[in-house]
Amino acid sequence: MDEFRGRVITQDDVEIFRGHLSQYKMHQLGIFNEYFREDLAYIVETVDTLSILRELSFRGIVTVEHYQAIKKQCGASVFAEMLVEDIYASGRDAVLGFWESLYFLQNDYPHPNLLGALDELTQTGETLEQKILLDLHGHDLPEQLKACQMEHKQYLLEKTQNLEEHTVPGTSQKPQRFHISERYLDLIVASGHHFRERTQHEVIETGGKHEHYLQKVHSNLERIAPNRLFRWCHRLRCTPHAVIVCGVPGVGKTTLMQKFVYDWIAGELYQRFAFVFFFKFRTLNTKEEVSLQKIILDEYPHLHKNLSEILQDPQKLLFIFDGLDESAHQMDFQSSELCASPHSLRHLNVIVVSLVSQSLLKGCSVLITSRPTRLASIDTKVFPRVCEIMGFFPRQREMYFQHFFGNQDIAKKAFHYVRENGMLYTFCYIPSYCWIICTVLSMCFKDTKKIVQLLPKTVTQLFVVYVSNILSNHSQDLDRAKELLTSIGWMAEHGVMNHNLEFEEGDLATFHVTFSSKLLSSFMVESAHSQGVTYSFFHLTIQEFLAALVHYLDYSAERLKEAVEKAQAFEDGRGEIFIRFISGLSDSSTRSLLKPYLGDLSSEASRDVITLLKDMTRSVTTHEDDGVDKRKTLNIYACLSESRNKALVSDTIGNNTIFEFSEFHLAPLDCTVLAFILESYQEVERLDLDACFIQTEGLERLAPMLHKIKDLSLSQNNLKNEDMPIIYSIVTHSECQIQKLSLRENGLTEECCGQLAWAINENTSLRDLDLSKNKLAGEDFYQLLTVLSKPTCRIECLGLMEIKLTPEYAPSLCSLTNNAQLTHLNLSYNFLSDTGSSHIKDLIVASPSLKEIRLGTNDFSEEVLADLRRMQTHHPGVNIEI
Structure with a gap:
């Protein structure tokens, strides 16, 4: 900050x-x-x-x-x-x-x-x-323009007032339409330029940032509600005229724009704009040399009579361009090739850049959406505000489940299942993932006999169940199912390896895919544009799953090895989920769910993947300080987690029981992965999670395994009083092996002292406890001090540095002399001052086992400091650091 x-x-x-x-x-x-x-x-x-x-x-x-x-x-x-x-x-x-x-x-x-x-x-x-x-x-417009505005709003209303929700794939149900105010849920939008040098799959990385943003109080991410997109920007001291909103596939960029326009129509948002023009880059791809006026009239012919007058007041206009990543035109926002007239014929990219740079219609506002990966390749400095959609809050995830299922009991049961599954829950920040997860769970809860077998535990299993249920609804096509999935699988794999999300009819012909199949329409959607027809998968992750599955349907050792090596080589991390699916399908119990529909999947592919996982795991260590190496380690751990192969973990990681991740951001998904790795050990020597920003959800994911760590460091994770029940459950576990615990520099206050005291009182293994740099001073601190001062307390090293202690606590600190085990005590950076110094001296003299006490920066006068130095001479057995 x-x-x-x-x-x-x-x-x-x-x-x-x-x-x-x-x-x-x-x-x-x-x-x-x-x-x-x-x-x-x-x-x-x-x-x-x-x-x-x-x-x-x-x-x-x-x-x-x-x-x-x-x-x-x-x-x-x-x-x-x-x-x-x-x-x-x-x-x-x-x-x-x-x-x-x-x-x-x-x-x-x-x-x-x-x-x-x-x-x-x-x-x-x-x-x-x-x-x-x-x-x-809004503005007071002339009657003619006011009537034109009403007509324009009515036209946009018909396009924006309804949301369409997909039905379960493979069924005969028609898509349901809902009024946008009934189903729209607010999305987190955060400001910041975070698009350079992405080293993770954008869905995974943004999921981690999302959780970090939700939990971290002093986050440098600014929450931007839709009504703040064009409000004052305090960083640049200006009202922005051009804004970019980016987000990963399926996170709701287009839906957010739809709601933005709908709210403008309803008079609830930005009436400073008399006219809003909404375009999709995908529909503009065929336009070569064209004027801004023609672009507007092609989309909004009803504005023909009034457009010239409308364009005379640019400050009253907002242009929205959705889906920059789908544009076939390269955008150079630093280009000097600009146009100044809305009547000039120019390439589309020149017109868009000219609007943003204000050489065209100076004073107008521009709002553009894009995937983060596209922004990584362009210069966005010309945009005063760059935002990223981070997805759903936890409460909104729960609301989505309630809307989807309708039945509150089933909704609660489904959400509870996902909430307890770290893998699935983390991905729920993306609305389209929520839909996939709810769709799969709705299928599972219908079949109460098979519910335990069908409920997915990993992301791979989620998509296996998704595909198996589609196939079960197409029993008449099962004879050709394997052939069809092989064809679209190779096309999907080609797309993943070449960053291609849309396919033309020529692509389908190349891979022998016939779109007329009803089964195919369960995986892909057809989009008609003025330039032709394109096909895309319902979601990028479905494409990635089918790209992995094809290697088990049509096995080739050479192609498998080549695909994994190529996916690993992508610097932007876009191959990560593909590799995780490849790894997850190596588990025979996961593959068995597809056997009734596709027959036996290749066991040779499974053996090859396990060999690859062994090689990948042995190539990394957990001792590297370099962040890239830690990320690589966690990505491989994620693959092991998807494989559910604990024997492989112990075989490849072996006796290494020291895990160092300090100063490396661990998303909740990373914590779930790490918990799986820790589960393979009886005990772990050390786990360093200092400054990993794990916070509540990450701590929850790790908690079942943390009792087996001998040296556990959780410093600088912004843990709060609300997290103390989790810490309590770890420290009081019947098999707790923790000897050293650091909770240094978190957000703990006096309110947690009572529960912490109970935990220490019940624990028998803890010897070293660091609570420094938490605001523990207060009435409840005395409860903690009472337990730490018991003759039965086993704490030997106690850190109470910078916890806001004032002179009034000094007499009670003397009670620590009752703890015969206490050898090291840190009270530095408090406010004990001269008033409390006599009690501290008594503590030093009376402590039976104290070897070191730190008292620096406690507002002591020179006289008191001199006395403490003299005490050092008379008590050489105690090292007094001042």
């Missing part, structure tokens, strides 16, 4: 800020409150609860205990919304005090959403009210 830190905010700065706000009347503050409502609720939910409540209490606005109780009872989201509502209802002074508190808190919590709101309020305050009202009510 250092990139967001400015100068330290002083009380004088706060007074100036309050003076700035005081110029506004209550009705204006109400307009601002409504405008920033989502931001404020999100900020309150994100910032440390106790810190914000204490600031508000200091200003006499709220009672800390009351709102803490609300949060415990209702959860963080409800608490945040309620606090914002209550403050506004409390009147002008409360509203000013709330903003004042937020302004002061940016010292310790420089979250980009907080900085952005404060910056927009102070930098644009004089015109902000006008901008808000313009977005609410």
